[in-house]
Amino acid sequence: MHTSARWSALLLAPAVLLVAICFVVPIGSIVLRSFTEPELGLATYERLFADPTTLRVLGRTLLVALGAVGLCLLFGYPYAYLMTLVGPDMRAVLMVLVLVPFWTSLMARTFAWVSLLQRDGPVSALLAFAGVPGVTLLGTAAGVMIGMVQILLPYMVLTLSTTLSRIDRGLLTAAQSLGANRYRTFFQVYLPLSLPGVFAGSALVFILALGFYITPQLLGSPRESLIAQVIGVRVERLVDFAGAGGLSLIVLLTTALCLAAAVLAFRPVRAMLGQGGDRR
Template sequence: MRQSRLFSSVAVIPALVVILIFFLLPIAVILVRSFTDPEPGLGQYAAALADPTTLRVLGRTFATALIAVLACIALGYPFAYLMTLVGPTARALLMVLVLVPFWTSLMARTFAWISLLQRDGPVSAILAFFGAENVTLRGTLAGVVIAIVQILLPYMILTLYTALAAIDRRQLAAAQSLGANRFRAFWQVYLPQSLPGLFAASSLVFILALGFYITPQLIGSPKEAMIAQVIGQRVEKIVDFAGAGALSGILLIATIGLFCIAILAVGPLRRGIAQIVPGGSR
């Protein structure tokens, strides 16, 4: 047992070294530079927070990520739940559908969405069929959200499916045998148990959505830029590594703060949902 634990501890060392060198070290260098360039202090952070444009970009970025998470939940939860209900063959087919997007690169999918969302594209044709004529989603935040949701939806489904498959479905049958209807059994028994998995999937999608660069750069408008684009412009156009580091630091701190609040809210939310009886009675 001790040898097994020792081997496991030693086996993770290469991964830790890679993470340290290629992830933590660059972040540390950028953050240190944001505090020391051009002079030590919080000047870069104060300047960033005092800029209304920066605050608007941060708000737009978090709002876009949140909308993407909600859309992925609305589409991904039923799909993942369906995967737990069907047989092995149908589940394998559904899994293939989820994995197909990973067979193409992010750049290829983004260019595909450029064609789909342009004024004369298929999406505009569908909208025109329903009466919304002369609508183009390319160059809009809505188009960016649609593309982000399509790209991140597999992450939501795969993470959710892992969590939902671990829930013992016999509990639903037990709840129904005690007088609960299907919806009430799902609401009070199944849904609360799925919240940790839902939180993990939402966290993954939210973090990935915050860092999107290529998709909003190619599909969106410069007037509706996201924070990754602004950071890239700081580095590429004006070579302001300190300013880019300050923006990264603000994004990091804000994200950690939001996740701390979300973690604290998961427990009470889980208990609250379990106590709510559909129909208004308790």
């Protein structure tokens, strides 16, 4: 037992060392500067939270990230559910369609959305045809959210499909044989069983959305900046490493709170599904 534990620790050591060198050290150094510059203390954070612009940017970032989660769930859940209903060949086709975006440059996809969302682009023409003329999504938070959803949707689908594919469809048949209609079976049997995937996919998409930089930079505008853009401006233009470190720590703490909330929300789900102990 002790030998196995030592081998596990030995195999884990390179990964831990890599994370420490590439993540902990650089992030720790910039966060440390937020407490030591211009002087030792919390002056940087007092300045950040006293600035209404910073609070607006943080609030906008959270809203856009939550909106991206909601839209990814709205489109991703039916798609992942469809993957469980079709045969192996069609499922492979649907999986390839999910994976294709990973084979394309994020920059190229974002530039494609620039042409789609611009004033004379196809999206504006479609909205004008639908009776909503003069709407330009490029340079708005809505346009940024559309671009983010297109990039983050595969993460939601892959997470959900893993969970949904493991649900025993015999449980649905049993529920229907006991008199439950199709809607009641879905909402009282299938949906609760899929909640682990919903929580995992939502947490993953939300965390990734918090740190988006290229997509808001190309599809948004300075008036609709998100937190990553503000950090970039403080580093590149203002040379304010203390402020950038403070904002980075705020993003890290928000991510940690998101993970903690997902874990706490998942506990009652595990209890409801009877997954807390040995199910054999």
